[in-house]
Amino acid sequence: MKKLYFKDLNQYFNQKIEICGFVDKIRDLQYVQFIVVRDSSAKVQITIEKNPENKAMNDLVSTLTKESTIKASGTLYDRPNVKLRGMEFIPTRIEITSVSLEELPIDINDYTKESNKELRLDNRFLDLRTEKNYLIFKGQTLAEMAMREHWIANNFIEIHSPKILGTASESGAEVFKLDYFGKTVYLAQSPQFYKQMAMAAGFNNVFEIGPVFRAENSHTAFHATEFTSVDIEISWIDSHHDVMDQEEAMCNKMIQKLKSSIGEEYARMYNKEINDVLPKFPRIPFFDAKKIVQEKYKYFGEKEFDIDRREEELICMHFKKETGSDFVFITEYPVQARPFYHMLDESGLTKSFDLLYQGVEITTGAQREHRIDILKKQAVEKGLSLESIDFYLNFFKYGVPPHGGFGFGLTRFLMKFFQTESIRDVTFLYRGPNRVNP
RNA sequence: GGUCCUGUGGUGUAGUGGUUAACAUGCCAGUCUGUCACACUGGAGAUCGCGGGUUCAAUUCCCGUCGGGACCGCCA
Numbered sequence: 001m002k003k004l005y006f007k008d009l010n011q012y013f014n015q016k017i018e019i020c021g022f023v024d025k026i027r028d029l030q031y032v033q034f035i036v037v038r039d040s041s042a043k044v045q046i047t048i049e050k051n052p053e054n055k056a057m058n059d060l061v062s063t064l065t066k067e068s069t070i071k072a073s074g075t076l077y078d079r080p081n082v083k084l085r086g087m088e089f090i091p092t093r094i095e096i097t098s099v100s101l102e103e104l105p106i107d108i109n110d111y112t113k114e115s116n117k118e119l120r121l122d123n124r125f126l127d128l129r130t131e132k133n134y135l136i137f138k139g140q141t142l143a144e145m146a147m148r149e150h151w152i153a154n155n156f157i158e159i160h161s162p163k164i165l166g167t168a169s170e171s172g173a174e175v176f177k178l179d180y181f182g183k184t185v186y187l188a189q190s191p192q193f194y195k196q197m198a199m200a201a202g203f204n205n206v207f208e209i210g211p212v213f214r215a216e217n218s219h220t221a222f223h224a225t226e227f228t229s230v231d232i233e234i235s236w237i238d239s240h241h242d243v244m245d246q247e248e249a250m251c252n253k254m255i256q257k258l259k260s261s262i263g264e265e266y267a268r269m270y271n272k273e274i275n276d277v278l279p280k281f282p283r284i285p286f287f288d289a290k291k292i293v294q295e296k297y298k299y300f301g302e303k304e305f306d307i308d309r310r311e312e313e314l315i316c317m318h319f320k321k322e323t324g325s326d327f328v329f330i331t332e333y334p335v336q337a338r339p340f341y342h343m344l345d346e347s348g349l350t351k352s353f354d355l356l357y358q359g360v361e362i363t364t365g366a367q368r369e370h371r372i373d374i375l376k377k378q379a380v381e382k383g384l385s386l387e388s389i390d391f392y393l394n395f396f397k398y399g400v401p402p403h404g405g406f407g408f409g410l411t412r413f414l415m416k417f418f419q420t421e422s423i424r425d426v427t428f429l430y431r432g433p434n435r436v437n438p
Numbered sequence: 439g440g441u442c443c444u445g446u447g448g449u450g451u452a453g454u455g456g457u458u459a460a461c462a463u464g465c466c467a468g469u470c471u472g473u474c475a476c477a478c479u480g481g482a483g484a485u486c487g488c489g490g491g492u493u494c495a496a497u498u499c500c501c502g503u504c505g506g507g508a509c510c511g512c513c514a
Contacts, residue, residue, distance in 0.1 A: 025474080025475085027472090027473050027474070027476060028473095029470065029471080029472070029473060029476075029477095030469080030470050030471065031470090031471055031472080032471080032472050032473070033473095034472075034473055034474070034476090036474080045473090045474075047472075047473090049472090065465095066464095081472085082472090082473090082474070083473090083474050084474060088472095102448090102464090102465055102466080103448045103449085103464065103465055104448075104449080104464085105448070105449080106448090106449070107448090107449045107450070107463075107464075109463085109464090109475080114449095114450085115449055115450070116449085116450085116506080116507095117506090117507080118505085118506060118507085119449085174512080174513095189513095190514090212514080214512090214513070214514085216512055216513065217439060217512085218439095218511080218512060218513075219439095219507085219508085219509090219510095220508090220509080220510080220511090220512095220513095221508085221509095222513085222514080223512085223513070223514085224514095227514070228514095229514065230514095303511095308510085308511090309509090309510075309511095354514095360514090361513080361514065362514065363514070364513085364514070407514060408514075409513090409514030410514085411514080412514055413514095423514095434505090434506085
């Protein structure tokens with residue numbers, strides 16, 4: 001049997017078909033019964049008159065519970081007077097394929113108050129049954145597809161770097177340790193070193209979409225201990241601006257794809273259009289950005305060499321007003337805020353950038369230092385032992401193109417794109433300091 | 439890791455030092471001429487997170503504990 005998606009049902013009027021899905025609502029009246037059935041794409045009404053001929057089905061429906069799954073065969077009719085999509089399905093046979101318990105641990109109806117978030121995460125499989133949550137993962141699929149299309153058109157190679165590491169990878173974050181046949185190994189907190197290795201391998205341009213692990217005891221809406229990172233690395237760049245050009249192009253493709261594919265559904269569910277994306281995003285050097293926030297908003301961040309949450313929000317607010325852009329690049333971060341492998345410019349600032357989206361940092365990128373002597377010197381200055389990164393330094397001994405790249409937090413992007421309050425809402429199954437189940 | 443907040447039927451909330459803990463929704467039963475967030479009537483459902491203390495009396499006040507959240511720090 002080929003599953004018919006309910007969104008396509010208007011092609012099947014007056015035909016004998018089989019439909020299957022979850023029971024969304026049951027309205028059992030004196031002379032007629034209605035079942036609203038739902039699948040991932042839409043809902044449809046099944047109508048059964050109460051009469052001797054239908055007795056078997058009538059009895060079945062009276063025992064049916066919401067959220068059970070059913071299959072029904074019958075005929076679909078065009079019925080303009082039915083409010084739900086102007087159609088109804090008249091069955092000749094209904095099969096209950098599984099029965100749901102009567103009461104659900106969470107309320108999945110859109111029009112009532114949302115259940116407690118923890119309870120929803122405990123019962124994520126039920127939480128995800130709503131059309132709004134389904135749209136998030138449809139959006140994620142399309143976003144990844146758009147990015148892949150962009151990369152393939154630009155000669156990128158997809159890599160799958162290991163997540164079990166003998167030495168800790170470097171992104172400035174804490175790492176998880178685990179037992180590996182009696183030895184201590186680490187979970188990858190970034191594919192950083194390996195995507196650079198691909199540059200040394202002559203792959204020219206690479207990308208990876210994969211999990212990364214961070215042992216940070218962070219209790220915020222923007223952090224998870226495991227999340228999906230989109231990483232790219234490209235060779236033969238002149239500066240970090242070439243990397244930003246790539247990210248700009250990628251984001252444009254992505255937003256345009258989302259707009260063309262789910263723009264209507266998004267507008268219906270969120271009462272708002274997807275914002276247009278500008279072909280070019282504002283690029284503002286770190287200290288200039290600080291200055292704007294200080295002069296315009298009279299806000300003085302506590303961190304001299306980094307940007308705090310409030311500053312991120314104000315910078316985004318400023319450029320949204322000035323240019324209409326949801327995206328803003330902050331460039332030339334001071335060396336104090338950056339890892340050892342970022343390349344420095346003549347003035348001692350890093351050739352690096354962050355990308356902010358709707359007030360949140362979604363990317364860090366840079367031109368990498370590919371000259372081994374300078375790389376070693378910078379590592380030592382950051383307090384790293386050269387032995388610990390020996391395997392990494394090897395990549396630079398036998399010729400390597402100038403290169404750079406970025407890591408893009410897919411869930412952070414989706415969180416803001418879908419206007420959710422937490423990264424947990426856009427993660428299939430969230431992992432955090434206090435959550436490793438289900 | 440720091441600061442602050444929170445825990446009451448299945449779910450979401452209200453409320454109180456003192457008789458039967460309220461409301462909405464959900465659930466069950468019945469009624470109902472096609473509903474469409476169906477409607478109406480009735481019913482079941484809560485040792486008020488857990489432990490201790492104060493008190494004649496604690497769901498309420500205090501302490502501890504466990505769970506949870508928000509913001510900050512760290513980062514994507």
